[in-house]
Amino acid sequence: MAIAVSAKNFPFDKAQVARFQLAHRFGNLIANSFANACPATGYPFCSSGISYDGQTLQGTASTVVFNFSPFGFAQNCSTSATMSGPGVLETAADTAECFERNTSVLLESENAQPSSVYCINAVHVGATGGGTTSDCLITPGPKVLSVNYELIQTDDLPIDANPNAGGGLRIFPDKKVPNETVDRRRIRVKVQYSQMTAGIRIYFRNFDVDDPSADTAPIDANDNPSVKAGNDNRGNVDGNSSTKAGVLTAPSGSSGCQTYSSGLSCLTDSSGIATVDFVVTMQPGDNFSVVASPDEDYINGLALVEDGIDLGDPNDFEIPVTTSTANTCEAAPQKACRSDILTIWRRLHIEEDSMGVVSGNFVSGTIIGAIQTTSDTRLLSSVPLEEWRYEPGIIVIDQLGTFPVTDNTSDEIVSDSQISPEDALGKSFVLYDDDDYNRTNPVTYGDNNEDVDRTETTFSRMQTSDDPEKNVFAPVYILPKYDGGGDFENNDDGLTFVLNLEEEDFVNQIDLGRESGNAESDSFWVAYIQLAYQPKTSNDRDPDTDRGILPEETDLGVTPDVLAIDVIPTDCSGVPRGAHGSLLFLETIREVYDLENLKDSGLTVPHEIAHQFGILGDQSGQKIMSSELNPELTFIAEHIHLLRCRVNSPGQ
């Protein structure tokens, strides 16, 4: 039924139109809604809208001119419109002289079908211009009420909120323990249909949605400033490059599931529930969504919109979403419902060893000569001394007491205390440097008899946390787990103490402690850290100040036998082996930060572990991977890409 409404008092004022437009933007498509395609402001004011009350489909269109002065507008103004959709085709037009009245049409139909799209398209001619407007809606009908993920193996970390950019949900698809045979990549997608009827075919389709963490290469190379694209996952399922969006499969023991052009369809049970299995990829940061609909054609027509995450249909209706906190699918009339974004996270299992009790961090001998000056006392040692090492330090002289040491040569000890040469001569002594790796000793006896153990800052930037301040690997979707690399028994806190570790012994020292090698695999990543004490004497920052002709380099940590690189292609080819483990020199770390009056940044551990992941680093400006003491707490984009491309366990 079509009616030309001829009234100077058009039934909708501008405020109403604005409300309707707002409602449209937020998807309230059952309500009246309008769009203004004529001048954005001013006249003619053009509008059209379509509504459905469950029985009658109603379309309206109008053209409002500036005024009705007979002197200004002698020509005709008009509104013509068509309302169409399955079973409906209504047209109408209204024409009048512009000075006489506004024009409008009303279109009605009771033939609307459920779950169908209807649109009104109007043409407006005003006194000072014109244009076209349109509006669409979907009539309610049976639909998918929700799409949710469920773990099949429920004895592990749950699917929970993804704390990183883009939100949504996260899953850890890797192994919980090294030798398990269950496949945690396989989860279940469960759909609730609006009718509790068995045998309704539900169509499932999976998408590789946009990486919301970046819009530029190398992290996300296929975005541009206005359009974010999906299909940017780094992983695939079982080496098949066409499976970057994951794989939908029929659940074990199910019947009635069939493949179709865009995915897999399965039948509802008597509760209106349809389920499929979904196998995800393993690369950290890969993300997915699954959409479901009872209409095969409709789901085939869906595509990612400009944000690369939401889905839209050919009429630009956005597909509602089931999230853990809200479900817009219940109220929306769209014939499809999509799941929340699901993002891959990986665990990094860490075996942590440490050297045992500090021993031999002193030198003992006899004072075989002594000279006292007005400012200091110089004592001649019976044993050779490491030049300058005891600047500063202390000397304990038998029966005389403890005195500060300000300097030493290869055979002479200098103290700014007044020590009687006569008393000192022939006395035995013990000489300690200033080592105090955990800052617990008011007087430093070289940490002797103290166990080497993690300090409060050692792992402060690599905690089991989603907070990037506490876990710098969180932005690359990696969560450290301190479980001995799969077995707490692997952790050994009593490795033989070595005061100064030579470069030639780095690999052997790691092999001495590392026991998690057999546990690691592509689906069980392991890193190894050994807490050592000091590197070779030339690089241990004893003495405190540079005394030689050249400044001393101080080594804080090392990752030996590493194959590493800084930049790999966007296709993730060429990820190097990395390394099996790293050594941390706790005492030199303490020494360097103290001398610079800085708080230990805690970044030595993540720096070294990133080497194990195959990052070369150690260049200026590379943030965490630079050799700066307090760099920015992030990896550079090239390193983020490399970390997220890794398939093998570090070192494999």
Place this chain on the structure above:
Amino acid sequence: MKTLAFTIAVVSVLLTSFVVVSGQQTANQELEFSSLSLSISTTRSSFLLNEPIPITLELSNRTGKPILGHGTLRFSSNFVQIYLRTPDGAKREVKPLSPNRIFSVGKDSLIPPGTHVKHTELLGLDLERHFPVAGNYQIKAVLKSRDGRHFISTDWTTLEISEPEGENLRALEYLKKKTDISRVFSAPKTHDSYVVYEDFVNSFPNSQYTPYICRNLAEYYKFKGSGEKASLYSSCLESFTWFPELGSITTINN
């Protein structure tokens, strides 16, 4: 006229003062990193295919003024770069130089005039990739300043790489077959590999590759506390009198 003469005199005095003051400032200031000199040498001019090449770098301050910089010449730092010209004329960087990544910090200091720093280290990684065929290669080193903005470079020096023969050839074939030849001289790894190394030394006691394997074994057994075996392989190493002292840094000032 008097005014003009007075003006010229004043300007001359000011200019002279400026030049003197500027000159004094220059004389008191240190020179920048690129004023240092760097040279490269090897223990021999000819090596076998896949034989490690001991590289000696010498950093010198040949100016009369102190130079602000560093003297870190070890390959595990990121300051040293080695470049090659292959027999076909292609130029490439030898990278990585060291199997180790060391998180090292330091500061620049004034390097006094007359300072010479010498450091010898093995070029032993990925030799098959860098020196794939026999022929004449050229090699040069570049040392970067700590901030990476300044460079000093050596001249090109020529190396002859030749095909091994006799025992050397058999030794190389053994290493290629039973070890990771790309890293065997620089990054020995598992305990199992030392069994292979011992067999190698027994089978090829006189090859040019043998001292490098003896060195690996000596260090391994020293670390393990096996004094007798460490001594055995140290003796093996010492029997090759041409084998250079590695890793040492010699600093002299004259």
